[in-house]
Amino acid sequence: MPDFTDNLRPSQPDGPTTLARERQQSNIATEELGQHLLGSDGFLERQARILPIIQQEPLFSKDQQQNLSRPERFKLGVARAKLLRRMKDTHKWSHLEYQMAEYLVDDVSPYFLHMEMFITTIREQASEEQQAHWLPLIESWKIIGAYAQTELGHGSNVRGLELEARWDSRSKEFVLHSPTLTASKWWNGSLGRLANHAIVVAQLLLPDSSSPEQYVSHGPHPFIVQVRDMKTHQPLNGIVVGDIGPKYGYITMDNAYMLFDQFRIPHSAMLSRYSNVDPNTGIYTKPEKPALVYGSLTYVRSNMVHRARLVLARAVTVAVRYSSVRRQFQDRDGDKTGPEMSVLDYPTVQIRILPLLATTFALHYTGLAMQTVYKNARQEIEKGSFNSLAHMHSMSSGLKSLCTILAADGIETCRRAMGGHGFGGGSGLIQINNDYLSKPTVEGDNWMITQQVAAYLIKKMTAAVGSPDTPGIDETDARFKEFIRNKRRPGSKRPTYDILNSDLDIAYDAYEERVIKKRNWNSLLIQLHKLSRAQSESIIVTTFFDTLSNDKALSTPIKSVLWDCYRLFALYTMENESFEFLRTNAVSQIDLSSLASRVQDLMARIRPHAVKLVDSWMIPDYLLDSALGRYDGRVYEDLFNRAHRLNPLNRITFNPNYWEDEIVKGSGGDGRGILSKL
């Protein structure tokens, strides 16, 4: 319906004018930088090809999704996921193309666990015979699966899981049983309403060889279990399973609870590539390397490290564009005649957004490095060598902890830097914030898993102290030994701003406290967390530095702004941890006091390129789903359109009088209609 608001325009200079000016003032070639970041495996080309196909489908319109109830929103999520899977067939998409489509639609897929952990676990932990049976069923989606490890009472402590799988030697079956309420599986994605099969991790109980009536636990093991009827989709007898209810985010995921009552599964259900129970003797064969059981977790963690960059890039894109368009107050020292200042020209806004812009690149290079380490380690493992496993596990844990925290906190910092409008649905940062905030606690709580890094580093340091003069067996070992040798040399001086190596002192301190002074582990936890963080920061900074140093392809303008981003990331990180650097002599007091002004200078240098730098991440408007972050800068028009035209609330009229129970005018009801639905 046309009305007088159709003729209103935002006050000048408007968003498009401002962004055009921003783009003119920088000589960055966004296409080149975009290709450098995302071109290597055809990502950008795929994005350009799949996007129009997705946008054509009405089901993928994002207009109304924020208004739906949880059941409706979940149904929409399932409907979309089904359609996407069918489109994979119609369009003959490769797996990468299909992933691109999912990425653009931006729902957490309710089939995620089927496609990831379920199939990965079968590939990695099922015997060849089991794989031959299950993989075709999974790949053709004849069965839908999930992965059920975490329980109501236990998450981080996998060994504490309570669900039992007891071997019945008479019937040659395992009996799954939940002895307590806390043994209920909990949080398991895709299982609440969708899956009919699941990998279930349970304590393997076998008869004690000396007294067969007694059972001994051999620790948690994976079993593949059918949980719902293939026809009716109702839970099988002896299983109670359902969705655990509303969450902070992940609204399109049916995280589950599941309990078993003396539920029998065949011997073949136990995934037996690494460990096995002999069906005739009941004798247990151990895995060669127990840590392998958690192999898929390492895979998930390294993927999370890699994905963090695009998540943060999205938030930073929105924040940079909006804070360029948004104007507020005139410059106090200016002549007060021009337009108000772009909010992005305030150092108090810059210091929140620009270091995060630099962080997107830091995360990018680290993500790539992590992928390489994972692939190499995997290849070695397939060849039967387990040397790199501990290193990979430690690196993926430390980086998962740091990178997901940087991205999660970064989204929220960007959202708040946008003031009031950042709080609105038009910011485009709400679902991403809600969804991503699961990351710091999922797949290993960020605080808990840093212990694994610290334990690894203390072990390495102990070894280095033991024989500092032998050649290093790997990179960490070599660095530690060199550090110890230097430490013995009196009067050795560290270069200024030594961000690359300050983790060594912290690792040494931790070694000293735990190994020499025998301080108890719990009292050291805070220090150990700092150690893990310092080491992961050092990896990120080193990787960033090495990549830029070795690059020969980038054009000069891009290279120089990326170097500034490197410096900003490194110095900003130092400033945040400045006391740590001071204490370890990695920075002098004079350098420390000049950090703040160096950071501000770097921000001033990066500022003119900010819009072009975020443009280079090439995130389509459809994915951003943000009035504030639109490429064309039509921020206010879009906000108004969403409020005025797309908002279903504006189609109902309230009766505001408190003495009348009627809520919606003309409904004639007494308000009970609303309650009766509940």
Add this chain to the structure above:
Amino acid sequence: MPSPPPDWVKALKPSGPQGSELLHQERAQSNVDVERLSELLHTKETLERRASLLALLQPEKVFDKSQNHTLGRVERLQRSLAKAKRLQQLAEEHKWSMQELHAANDLIGEPTPYGLHASMFLVTLREQGTPEQHKLFLERAEKYEIIGCYAQTELGHGSNVRGLETTATWNSNDKTFTINSPTLTASKWWIGSLGRTANHAVVMAQLFIDGKNYGPHPFVVQVRDLETHQPLDNVYVGDIGPKFGYNTMDNGFLLFNNVKIPHVNMLARFCQVDKETNQYAKPAMPSLVFGTMTWVRANIVLDAGGVLARGVTIATRYCAVRRQFQDRDADPHAGETQVLNYKMVQVRLLPLLASMYALHFTGRGMMRLYEENQSRMKAASSPDQESRGAGPEQLRAGANLLADLHATSCGLKALASTTAGEGLEICRRACGGHGYSSYSGIGPAYADYLPTLTWEGDNYMLTQQVARYLLKSARAVLAGKPARNDTSQILQAYLDRRDKGASFDVLDEDKDIVAAFGWRTAHLTFEALKHRDAEQRSWNSLLVDFWRLSTAHSQYLMVKNFYEAVSSPDLSGALDPETKGLMHQLFRLFSLHTLEREAAEFFSSGAVTVRQITLTRTTAVLKLLDDIRPHAVKLVDAWAIPDWHLDSSLGRYDGKVYEDLFRRASEENPVNDLVFDPYPWNSALLKNEPAKSKL
């Protein structure tokens, strides 16, 4: 709702020591007298009033909270209006005071669509209306015959009030004002209660008389028909859509296409347009109003303590019930360790426990100063503030005690709301995976609280005002003016000793802790002054320094207020010596933890040495964590937040965490009514419902 689970499920119990046993043990190991501490914090009457309100509200079906997190936006808002109506009916029936209504709304746990009517609309009419306008608008508003809101913020302008674009043009010929929105960015935006509920609004608009702009002024404008509730002609109004939180509030937009209102609709207690001469007149602002902002901010600081207490209560109780891993150094047959025993959990939660007390005592301190000052000013006949301009920055530094607090309170508002907002998120994450469930009760509270970081002055913008005042005070001290208030005194103390250096014994002397915080503020103030005055750096380039300065000063104020509260005779009289000692330890934990986090600034200002900081970190803070740990549960119990208010499975007083999570998931979760067809190639979505065209 789904049918209840089978008997074998109902028979299951959580493993190991039960939550109720663990909390019982926690409560047995501490001597804190929870009741006395509660009364000290809240007063006996407040606690009793809350208890009787709770008994009244909880049984009413309309206030049921179980579906809050599953409903769609439209339904949620409808329910919220139903709650608001019922509350108002109860208020009438039981003749509640404003305080009681406020307390009841607090228990309901969500903002309602009447929220801005009951607060800003009534307050603005009362404070800025003339007696004639009170009769015309206020009396009807108090009876809810008209329902209003306060429309200031626009699509294009929030912090910069002077930049508002809505205009009110005086028509001398027919003695009316024309309200108009010349651009799209002039649209009012974020206006609470306006979207679907209000029929009136106080509209802030640029007053134009004869082509001259007199700045933003308040006008009462009717926006909807009192019968049909439809927008009036040439008024465009609606709800702005879904938000991060606060979804039970209908924040609105509002545009005017040259709408005429009568002369009497300009709120005229302080400024008016003379009907006969067409002249603008601005009588002197009475000084009593000048403290209102301080009072509002004191409330935000006090509320911040309560909001944080909600998160800390949930996280502390849950971490006492949750057990994970055996202690690496303990007997392997011992059970798993309570998560609250982990140092890395303590270091996140216990400083927040200390912070909620710090915020509470700081808010109380501000409030007391405000009240003392109000009565003193009522007694004195000639207030010295007659020439005050628009903002707090215009105050003469050192004029009186409240002026000092007034100028610095914006920094406290920023620090307090940031501490509470971020603290809730830390609490949520400290609860691990279960913190992510809506049943944790923390996420929803966080989402609803976040706007506080932006409204009443964006937290980053506000810090400029504090810096401006501190610079002004520093110039006065340098010019040799006598130090008559606290700010001037810490600046003077720094000047007196700056060459000799400080030697604060922060590890052993509580008083020295306060002094060290003051020293740091003074150091940063003179540094900033050097940049601005001697080096002539631009204001804009110093904003980050100002923000740090304001944060430092606000931390000083909290430390000082906390110290004064724990050393006061009131507190000694009310508490047993052991609990009193514990309050001192909370003060020390709050202060030393802050000092450690801001170590670089304390070190570079010369307030403390690297050795002191290292000892603070490795010894003093850890020792305080050990000392406070056994009392943690009782210290949150003392806040006396009812379970119904917490609305949390994890934070229940009785510790039945797992039972409650399971009950809600299996019995209160409508998703479990849906039976899906899981296969992509079957386009039917559900097996127990015909496919709908809706999606």
